[in-house]
Amino acid sequence: MANPSNSKQSTSYEAFGACLTKLIRQRGFSSDEQLVRKAMQGQKEDGPKLTIQRRTISNWRNGKSAPRSKDDPRFQLVLDALNLSEDQQAELLSLLEKPSVTTSQEAQPQPQKPKLSGRQKSMMIGAAILGLGLVLGIPFLYSDDVPTYLSEIPEDELRLSESGFVLPASDKRAIEEKDLISLTGWELYIARNEIFAxxxxxxxxxxxxxxxxxxxxxxxxxxxxxxWYKKQAGGLSLSDLEHRNTETIRTYECTQRGGQMTCTGKLTPCR
Known part of the structure; x- marks a missing residue:
């Protein structure tokens, strides 16, 4: 809904602009540039030098803005350049001095929007996302792409030592690429994580x-x-050798196999 005060202000700007345009034409100025040059030439040699933009004159004439007051120094230069009669100047100033022109829009008290808490913002965002989902048929809630996870690794995909390891000595010697070439994706997955296990x-x-x-x-x-496996809470500490071995296996998975196996049963691209 439009602000009534803004409408009044716009109307007064237009009235001021129409009057100024009429007086400019009556005084024989054919363009805003011509008036600007005349006004700039009228500055006193020993006074401060002001700059008047052609756009300023254009905005005044078209009702987009108006001088802040009759004492505006740029407006005074324009009045001097126009060399108006007392009646003409009084007519123009009467439009300028209306409160709706001299009061800026920013000075009008604006209602303050209530501040929202973090929880309220989160709820609003969630509601917006849910609403979007309803419009789109909630594809993110009923997507065929939701991953499923295997509860067990297929036994026929694993070749383990009697002690239950893919690489029994990965905590004692450096693992090399030749140790990994014959392993399946599942075996590489186990070999890397059994170091942590x-x-x-x-x-x-x-x-x-x-x-x-x-x-x-x-x-x-x-x-x-x-x-041998005993689940423990808290942080764990690997030796330098074990760290290097996990990185060796990971690098091989990412560069030679195109990703790492996970419980989805598929290779996951490395990040």
């Missing part, structure tokens, strides 16, 4: 659910005397 690392993400199930099967128990 030796330290008791838990694998809690959905993407590694099958990995946790695999290492749980090698936990020491009454039925598995040679079990």
């Amino acid at each position: 030796r330290k008791g690392r838990p694998f809690v993400k959905d993407t590694s659910m099958c990995l946790q199930r695999h290492f749980d099967s090698w936990a020491k128990s009454a039925d598995k005397a040679n079990g």
